[in-house]
Amino acid sequence: MSAKLRTPLIDVESTPAAAPLAILVICALLVLMQLYLAIPLSPILSEDLAAGDAAVALGTVYSLAYGLGFVIFGPLSDRFGRKAVLVPGMAALAVATAALSLAPSVGVVAGLRAAQGLLASSFAAVALAYVGEALPRRWRSTGVGAVATAFLVAGIVGQVYAQVVAHALGWRWVFGLAAPAFALCAIGLHVVLIQPPLDRPPARLAQRYRELAALARQPRLGLVYAASCTVLLSFVAMYATLGPLLQTRFGLDHGEVLLVRLAGLPGMVLSPLAGWLVGRFGATRVSVMGFVVAAASLFFEAVTAASLWSLVLGSAVFVAGIAAVVPAMITLIASRAGPARGGALGLSGLALFIGASVGPLAPDLPIGFSGLLVCLASLLLLGAALITLSSRGGEGSMPCAP
Template structure:
């Protein structure tokens, strides 16, 4: 029975030439695809006014998020089996159709089904694109490209809300999804024309064996440790911003002021671009530990400075910088752990990452108010750093 072997990639076999514009196209597409995930936040009131308030949250957000996370497990092995380009382009085409269909939803029930289909289609992009970058680019360019696409993944949650809200004001929530569908159609066409299949040496095996391999990989001790630590990466990020919004609202800030506070940490997200150079100097394991320590320190400072807005802003920048370093570094660690079945690694990476994001919304239930909840979350980041570092020590023993 074939197994996933954790061996270093050959120097040239996995590197196919990429056409000019491929990386900017993937980064731009990542931003547009992830905006579909966060569109539920600014569109909630518009949809409720049109379709009724009953079950709007479930229709807009919950079904999409669950389908999105589940889709990673479906499409990772598919891209290993059928090729990156085929899954990426066909997935974008399906997402285009689903997004246009969402704009026509006649009820919240129909919206829930269509949003779930949209999330399932959107999940084709991230694991396939990340596996593509791992195969098509040499290590120095690969690290930079993964850093750039990680910036898009992170910033979509904040900057994506601004144009969505503006379009909804002018064209309504249906117009927002319709325009998104047209933009996705253009990106699908560009991907079809520009993206080439990388020249990768993937093992030939039946599709059912690839899914069996995914299960075996997910249950390996190293993978389980990586997953435990990885749950915190985006979970704490979502949790912090949920807690921050509630805290600032209780302090009397307006919705616009709260959005400006959230946006203050946007420049720190560019630290994703530093993950590659840091990994080249320190190695991925130490770079991940650095990210966890930064995130821990930032959250601890936020907890202490909860009532001082300037200090709170500065601490949030430190926290976001740590998360920005972590996202591409964890992608690298999952890819190394799963090689040569990178699609499997990216599938489990994405599933755990966005499962953590879903769990992060429950941070507001933690005890101790804003400061206490951030203190608990800070401790989780520190523990996660230790767990991930321990998982890296297992490299080569499996």
């Protein structure tokens, strides 16, 4: 990459923000939907390809590759720039997704899902780092909240999309329709995004990866990463356990369970507002507030588990708490990482993913629904304590943070 490209003459404060933010939010929704579509597709794929391990092929291998990619693409973007990673990553994701629609066997599906997961991970942390550098400063907190909202909404919309398309057209069309959407996203990213200046001198790529270990060892970041593990762990575990409970205790069918999941969507509107809250109260306070609200809602669900409407209300408030936590923690990490924010956000994504990977195991625990929710609420309170401990001495925000 030329020196001219590394230090472009761009006045970030005068650049338009609406179009870049819109394309990033659309991409965030489409990319993260791929993570969750394995849930409704696994039984359909098992029947079509006569494979008993379709859940592993669609979900596990994708998740492992997705988590690995966070620590690969974050430093790459720190070295070569955000746009230089986002555009080719999205184009390659379109190709891998198109190939999935033609996969002849479960083995090929597994290989292509691994490739898809790795390529999909080129977006999340890099896009958030881009928001913190290329958008005008007054837009950055709002931008982080908007992208984080898309990440959360994808967890529900991805399942609905896959279930509807697979039953109407077949599972191959779930990927067949997504592939051209990713291609259009790659074009949109290329046209709309600027190449923000790298805010430190170029360094060898190996140096960028060595920085990851240094970032993880910093107490002010390491404690936040530990807290991050509890966020999606509780989110995935609660919903993974709630579905079977709704069917067995209240006799709801799959469609009605889906409606209960959709009830969490209104709570996600808090995520874009989290940017305003962070600007007013600080990322630490908003993170702790979100953890406490989410924990309180789980305690409420545990106590009132005999009432369907209490579970619906509690889950909606729980989602609102998580929707406040995610963008606030992203802002907190980016502010503490400085120029290494790509790698730092990659580590954050890995921490979130580790929790999400453990979450599906929750229904197998012999402690019952209420017992599980009490445990998850306790973990969230631990997360709040870790955030508070990490912030002793003040926020310590660094320049150029979102």
